[in-house]
Amino acid sequence: MFRPDNQPPERQGRAITIVFQRGELVSDLRSPQGCLLSLEQIEGDGWSIVREQFVGYWHERPCYAVEINADADLDPMRYHRGNLYHILGRVEEPVFAMAGRAAQLLAWERDHQFCGRCGRPMEADLGERAMRCPPCGTINYPRISPCIIVLVTRGEELLLARNANFPRPMYSTLAGFIEAGETAEETLAREVREEVGVEVRNIRYFGSQSWPFPNQLMLGYFADYAGGDIVCDPVEIADARWFHYRDLPQVPPPSSVAGQLIRHYIDSLN
Known part of the structure; x- marks a missing residue:
């Protein structure tokens, strides 16, 4: 299992790596764990490490986030390069958490030279x-950017929205960044009002999730509908509707806190 740690061991030993090139994650198509590569594999393929951060331990093996040289050749029959969304829901949750931590640490070092x-x-x-x-x-x-994410409900109905910038026709819960001087609960009420024009009450905390797109800490909540008609912010929200829990559109996977909020509420109704 994954155990985060800030202090690397004295010796790398049987180290494993999470490899990035040009800001994209490198996955081994032949490996069941995909994005977990051995240090020997990097050396064997002749890649040069230009940046390295210790991430923690994977089943007690030291794990490092590494960025390889931009001109390193990747065998297209073996390696795939893409963003973290490509492994979301396709690898174990601890592996995704480890890859997310790796991406954030490398980006932080790169941006603070x-x-x-x-x-x-x-x-x-x-x-x-x-x-x-x-x-x-x-x-x-x-850097960690705290955000709220909230499922607003009205009995058996869920308020879900489609982000104007999201390419797929997916509906999700509402979310927003916490601003200076705000509590998470104040942010929640403000974001719901700004994005869809409704008021909420009975705010309840659910749980949190690190979300490496690029460095959010998502604080998940439930809230009850208190009043108002849906009026979407045209800049951020393409559409928002009340959906009965038995007739939902495409929603986020359970690997995300948005998906977990939706699933947990549906389970509470049955």
């Missing part, structure tokens, strides 16, 4: 997961 305060080069802190600027003392930790 220089200090945002004085412009000098940053250095990795060997004592903790941080990038430090020696001249001015600025410290940057891996």
Whole structure:
């Protein structure tokens, strides 16, 4: 099983890797675990590692996120390169969590090569997961963006929406980023009002999920409908409707917290 950790072992030993090239995840089509490659495999294929972050342990084997050189040749008959959505729902949940953590750590290191305060080069802190600027003392930790995600219900009906920027005809729960000075509950009420024009009450916490697209922490909630007619924000919401739980459109998979909210509520009705 996956055990996150910030301190790498003294020796890599039987290390496994999660490989990225040009920001995309590399999967082995011949492997049942797909995105988990051995360190020997990287060396055998002649890839050069340009960036590396320790992720944790997979069944007590050290696991590293690595970015390989952009011009490395990938055998198209063996390797596939794509984003994390390609493995969502297709690998074990702990594997997806590990790949998501790997992607976020590499992106964080890549985006903090220089200090945002004085412009000098940053250095990795060997004592903790941080990038430090020696001249001015600025410290940057891996960025996490907290978001709320909420299933609004009205008896046997679920309020689901289709995002204007989502290419597939999928309906999901409502979500939004927490702004400075807000509580999660205040964000929830504001986002629902802004996106679909309705009011909510009886807010209940469900659970959380790390969502690496690119670095969200999703805080899942249920809320009861309190009033108002659906009026969609045309910039963000293409369509929103009340759906009876027995007649739902295409919804997110249970590997996502949105799918879990929907499934949990349906189970509570039966």
